[in-house]
Amino acid sequence: MLLDAHELHISYGDIRAVNGVSFDLQEGELVSIIGANGAGKSSILNGIMGIVPLRKGSIHFDTDEITSLATHQRAKAGIRMVPERARVFPRLTVYENLMAGAYGLRKRIKIAKQIAWLHDLFPILKERNNQPANTLSGGEQQQLSIARALISEPKLLLVDEVSMGLMPKLVDQVFEVLKQLNRDHGLSILVVEQNAMASLKISHRAYVLETGTCVHEGRASELLEDPKVKEVYLGH
Amino acid sequence: MQLFFEQLLNGIAMGSIYALVTLGLALVYGILRILHVAHAGVYTVGAYIGLFFFQLTGSLIIAALGSMVFCAMLGVAIERFVYYPLLKYPPYVPLIGSIAVMLAIEELCRLIAGPHILTFAAKLPFPEIQLGGITISSTLMAVYCITAGVLAFLWYITSFTELGLAMRATSQDIPIADAMGINSHLIVSITFVLGSAIAAIAGILVGIYYNQVYPTMGAVPAYKTLALIVVGGLGSVPGAVIAAMLLGVAETLLIGYANIPLPRDALAFIAMIGVLMWRSEGLLGSR
Numbered sequence: 001m002l003l004d005a006h007e008l009h010i011s012y013g014d015i016r017a018v019n020g021v022s023f024d025l026q027e028g029e030l031v032s033i034i035g036a037n038g039a040g041k042s043s044i045l046n047g048i049m050g051i052v053p054l055r056k057g058s059i060h061f062d063t064d065e066i067t068s069l070a071t072h073q074r075a076k077a078g079i080r081m082v083p084e085r086a087r088v089f090p091r092l093t094v095y096e097n098l099m100a101g102a103y104g105l106r107k108r109i110k111i112a113k114q115i116a117w118l119h120d121l122f123p124i125l126k127e128r129n130n131q132p133a134n135t136l137s138g139g140e141q142q143q144l145s146i147a148r149a150l151i152s153e154p155k156l157l158l159v160d161e162v163s164m165g166l167m168p169k170l171v172d173q174v175f176e177v178l179k180q181l182n183r184d185h186g187l188s189i190l191v192v193e194q195n196a197m198a199s200l201k202i203s204h205r206a207y208v209l210e211t212g213t214c215v216h217e218g219r220a221s222e223l224l225e226d227p228k229v230k231e232v233y234l235g236h
Numbered sequence: 237m238q239l240f241f242e243q244l245l246n247g248i249a250m251g252s253i254y255a256l257v258t259l260g261l262a263l264v265y266g267i268l269r270i271l272h273v274a275h276a277g278v279y280t281v282g283a284y285i286g287l288f289f290f291q292l293t294g295s296l297i298i299a300a301l302g303s304m305v306f307c308a309m310l311g312v313a314i315e316r317f318v319y320y321p322l323l324k325y326p327p328y329v330p331l332i333g334s335i336a337v338m339l340a341i342e343e344l345c346r347l348i349a350g351p352h353i354l355t356f357a358a359k360l361p362f363p364e365i366q367l368g369g370i371t372i373s374s375t376l377m378a379v380y381c382i383t384a385g386v387l388a389f390l391w392y393i394t395s396f397t398e399l400g401l402a403m404r405a406t407s408q409d410i411p412i413a414d415a416m417g418i419n420s421h422l423i424v425s426i427t428f429v430l431g432s433a434i435a436a437i438a439g440i441l442v443g444i445y446y447n448q449v450y451p452t453m454g455a456v457p458a459y460k461t462l463a464l465i466v467v468g469g470l471g472s473v474p475g476a477v478i479a480a481m482l483l484g485v486a487e488t489l490l491i492g493y494a495n496i497p498l499p500r501d502a503l504a505f506i507a508m509i510g511v512l513m514w515r516s517e518g519l520l521g522s523r
Contacts, residue, residue, distance in 0.1 A: 051411045051414070070414070071414035071415055072414045072415075072420070075414070075415055075417035080416075089404070089405050089409060089412070092408065096401060099398075099401055100405040100418070101416050103398065103402055103416055103418050104398075104418075105417070
């Protein structure tokens, strides 16, 4: 088991965002957590990354317990995230954003080779190499955000609402890239998504979240056929 | 005309010193969004510790190094024990903490070293230069060279090193910098080390320049540097340096040369009011 989250509870003051959600992810799997806005999906990803504290619960990554590790230590253990709304460093150039993703790893990974691969994957980044990230369009920032996470050769990629604010055509492209990374490169990916249809299509398994609790879980292909899920999340 | 150039040279030196003190404030604001008023206290301590080591050893190098190390530790202590625990509150709470630290430092200096003005009679080992009838004294040369050296060093660090990249990333988005494996708290501490060590240099330079070290020498810089980072554009280090240089020259020329009947220290605030009215993001600020 690559990631094992047990009974996660997350609160903001008196507001309980996540109430005892458990899930896991095997190496090489692509798993989605779907649910409406405010269901607590992003809180879960931020909790795994250590950006928001857990009130209760435990997280194991790669057989180690990481519940008490600081965010940067979790990143060093091999978890990277593509945050909601990309959150690239606005006043760093595209190249500097990538190098920030490779912080502390310049000796361990082959930077030139990684950058060449990322430029293949997202050709626009090569074109924009020396532009500040805040001059990029929303879609380009999402691509940069994914590339910034990938440059470090992570063991687990967390993807937060990557479809938000993107044109439908771009959404398909981005999900196609995630599928490719998972199927061809064996990258383990946890996707948190409001766009249930797009994410279920590329996932092996999925969890359905409603106001901070998990209400369904199962194989993505079965959830796509489930009448209740269809009705609520897929708009059929 | 000769007086004009002499005053101009003095103004540039004044601006250089303002720049050295303001740097730390701009760096800290850039990364933590805190108005680090106590920085002027660190600068005062820098002058005292420099003077102490100078009297003890007679070596300005040892005085500078000792003072830089001490101030770096003081800066990190302020960050760890005052700002860090207060970061979760609105920004005026760490500001109040900072003012308290500033006053505490002044009083401690008064208690330990006494309320009187101490002299810092050292000769800076820089050459005197004659340029077409104008003499650039060795003190002025020292101020120019040291400021240029500090600025070049800082520019190199922030633009060309991995540490500098981490500093810039942290100043733009702390949680995401952490998520990239950057230990942002360590980066913040390093920022305090750099800013405080530079303040120590500024303290020693001012002590020698005016041949005076006293407990409240940080009082005027404490608020003048606040005006300078506003004029330069909050969070912009180059903006703060340019604002400091302009202010130094403007103060010296307008008041020392053109004899405008205004208190010298008012200029910084007139500039700040002007900036807030017509260009609220400052000279080089974004937003």
